[in-house]
Amino acid sequence: MADFGLAGTNDVPRRIPVGPRSFVYSANPARVLFGAGTVAKVREEVERLGGARVLLLSGPSRGAAAHPVREALGPLLAAEFDGAATHTPVEVTERALRVLREHGADCLVAIGGGSTTGLAKALAVRTDLPQVVVPTTYSGSEVTPVLGETEHGRKTTRSSPAIQPETVIYDVALTLGLPVPISVASAINALAHAVEALYSPQANPVVDGMALDAITRIARSLPAVVVEPSDVDARADLLQAAWLAGNCLAGVGMGLHHKLCHTLGGSFGLPHAETHTVVLPHAMAYNAPAVGAVMARIAAALGASDAPSGVYDLIERAGGPTSLRELGLAEADLPGAAGLATARPYPNPRELTGPGIEALLRDAWHGRRPGGGRAVPDLSWLTGQVVASFENTPDPRLKELLTDLVRRLHHYVTANDLTQAEWQRAIDFLARAGHITTDTRQEFVLLSDVLGVSSAVDVLTNSRTPGTTPSAVLGPFYVEGPPAAEHGGDIAKGLPGTPLWVDVRITDTEDVPVPGAVVDVWQSNEDGYYDVQLPDLDGPVLRARFHTDADGRLRFWTILPSEYPIPDDGPVGRLLAAAGRHQMRAPHLHFLIARPGYHRLITQLFVRGGPYLDSSAGLGDTVFGVKDELIVDFVPRQGATPDGRVIEGEWRLLDFTFRIQRD
Numbered sequence: 001m002a003d004f005g006l007a008g009t010n011d012v013p014r015r016i017p018v019g020p021r022s023f024v025y026s027a028n029p030a031r032v033l034f035g036a037g038t039v040a041k042v043r044e045e046v047e048r049l050g051g052a053r054v055l056l057l058s059g060p061s062r063g064a065a066a067h068p069v070r071e072a073l074g075p076l077l078a079a080e081f082d083g084a085a086t087h088t089p090v091e092v093t094e095r096a097l098r099v100l101r102e103h104g105a106d107c108l109v110a111i112g113g114g115s116t117t118g119l120a121k122a123l124a125v126r127t128d129l130p131q132v133v134v135p136t137t138y139s140g141s142e143v144t145p146v147l148g149e150t151e152h153g154r155k156t157t158r159s160s161p162a163i164q165p166e167t168v169i170y171d172v173a174l175t176l177g178l179p180v181p182i183s184v185a186s187a188i189n190a191l192a193h194a195v196e197a198l199y200s201p202q203a204n205p206v207v208d209g210m211a212l213d214a215i216t217r218i219a220r221s222l223p224a225v226v227v228e229p230s231d232v233d234a235r236a237d238l239l240q241a242a243w244l245a246g247n248c249l250a251g252v253g254m255g256l257h258h259k260l261c262h263t264l265g266g267s268f269g270l271p272h273a274e275t276h277t278v279v280l281p282h283a284m285a286y287n288a289p290a291v292g293a294v295m296a297r298i299a300a301a302l303g304a305s306d307a308p309s310g311v312y313d314l315i316e317r318a319g320g321p322t323s324l325r326e327l328g329l330a331e332a333d334l335p336g337a338a339g340l341a342t343a344r345p346y347p348n349p350r351e352l353t354g355p356g357i358e359a360l361l362r363d364a365w366h367g368r369r370p371g372g373g374r375a376v377p378d379l380s381w382l383t384g385q386v387v388a389s390f391e392n393t394p395d396p397r398l399k400e401l402l403t404d405l406v407r408r409l410h411h412y413v414t415a416n417d418l419t420q421a422e423w424q425r426a427i428d429f430l431a432r433a434g435h436i437t438t439d440t441r442q443e444f445v446l447l448s449d450v451l452g453v454s455s456a457v458d459v460l461t462n463s464r465t466p467g468t469t470p471s472a473v474l475g476p477f478y479v480e481g482p483p484a485a486e487h488g489g490d491i492a493k494g495l496p497g498t499p500l501w502v503d504v505r506i507t508d509t510e511d512v513p514v515p516g517a518v519v520d521v522w523q524s525n526e527d528g529y530y531d532v533q534l535p536d537l538d539g540p541v542l543r544a545r546f547h548t549d550a551d552g553r554l555r556f557w558t559i560l561p562s563e564y565p566i567p568d569d570g571p572v573g574r575l576l577a578a579a580g581r582h583q584m585r586a587p588h589l590h591f592l593i594a595r596p597g598y599h600r601l602i603t604q605l606f607v608r609g610g611p612y613l614d615s616s617a618g619l620g621d622t623v624f625g626v627k628d629e630l631i632v633d634f635v636p637r638q639g640a641t642p643d644g645r646v647i648e649g650e651w652r653l654l655d656f657t658f659r660i661q662r663d
């Protein structure tokens, strides 16, 4: 079962998707420093590359921002050029080249956004000088070997190892002042790299991992940066996302979205990051029918129910641009832009058609929300208030659990766009569960069981000790203080059913017997009922308390347990019916084993060959209590019995050793 990609229980292995079976992955070599105050290392990094005379590059009016670099470079600073411009015009590069040569620079240091990085790359590819880039936006250009340049109004792109900067210094402190509108557009530019990487023909697990991580970080940090632009943690999260997304752009080919933005920027002069921001949700909506599984992964990483509208809502809430109209594109240019974007074929998961792309651009021009409908309002302020209300909770664990519960509940409400009627139904459901609950009927335990929460908590709490018998849920029918029973006695007290001789031992993990352990046993009758469900019964039956003997052993008669439905006369039964789920539990015997000095073990033994053991195709135990190691033989026998009891016909033998852990 350790076979790659195969996982499952029982006899039928189930295939889980493992992603592409073959791929090529090339890493782009670069040295990356990440942190706050890392710009202080710039001199060291230049010297590491053998540089002694630096040309410092920045954008117009970004001179002051370059000050920390200037200071850190000290005597290595040979000259400065602060004329970097968007889309790397060749005439600007030529001017910078003259400054470089005049001062005999032997290393390039760039501080700024993609425009300044672009200039450093353009100089490097012409001179082969090493580059140290200090990015202050989220464009990701600093980790790619790609350069886009414009000459006579035409943008051309080329790729070469000489273009790739040798060293990147990410300094969160330098991004704190990035204005919110630029931060939003730039973060969505990064998001676009991650999104398109996931459906790239070159997609591979390394890049997938980086892309999903980047998407998660952007979705959670961008709203925080909008509220508090100098939030260092959120800024660090975004900057890390930018690095990861840049690696996606460098690692695999992009599709329709990047092509459209290239066209709109290059031929219609639209601003780079803002165009990415407007177009991304629409390009995603266009590709979604061809890559549904990818969109589901993106939606999950975003924490949204749908990927394209989730991205649109993220942008809208952050105050980013949502229409090409507001970026200055004329409506009359849409057919031309669609024509240019489809003129030459390029890889994209969905076929590109002129009318399809024009419709996409028209939606983007109007700023329509993909999938229609209204955006779910941003509730982060409300969540923040409720979380803050627990600020003074004295017990730290209680505080952690309450605040996380509130965050997740609010997320559930917004992600599902919950209606008032649906929430009222949920409240009514819980009220009915409360009404039906008594000392012997626990509807909330049942609810926790059928949702698998009891099993999840059980696994977390009790299944961390290798070498012990696995635990299983307590279930709703345990009653404290069962009647004491003698070894060899019959706890079925004459009830009909196939007789069962139980012979079990309790040992520690070294097989040393555990004498004097308290063992509570309980089970259903032949019809699948527990005694507490049968009000006419006189006292407890099919439940008992034993103490293990000097050999850690105990033996008793009972009857073979039966499969049974969990109670269906309450709200949980109606929930299962509404979901089309069955209500059956696989036949089993409950054990609760306790002894001071040992971990308590609560578990169940399931009858091998019985019904409801196969969890595939929805036919498993309805409370998810079965574990392979707990399915055991209840061996059919005829004739002589271990204690000489005379039985006509079949009886069964359960012979089992429980291993429990010393404290």
Ligand code: NAD
Pocket: 059, 060, 062, 065, 085, 086, 087, 088, 112, 113, 114, 115, 116, 118, 136, 137, 138, 139, 140, 141, 142, 144, 145, 146, 147, 148, 174, 175, 176, 177, 178, 179, 182, 186, 189, 249, 272, 273
């Ligand atoms: P940008 O570099 O033009 O910067 C946007 C604006 O932000 C500028 O006005 C700049 O002065 C300002 N700014 C930058 N950092 C600041 C800070 N810390 N505080 C205040 N203001 C700040 O824009 P961009 O989006 O970073 O980059 C866009 C350019 O990069 C385009 O030319 C695009 O083609 C290119 N790009 C290339 C690649 C690649 O791999 N080759 C990838 C992404 C982008």
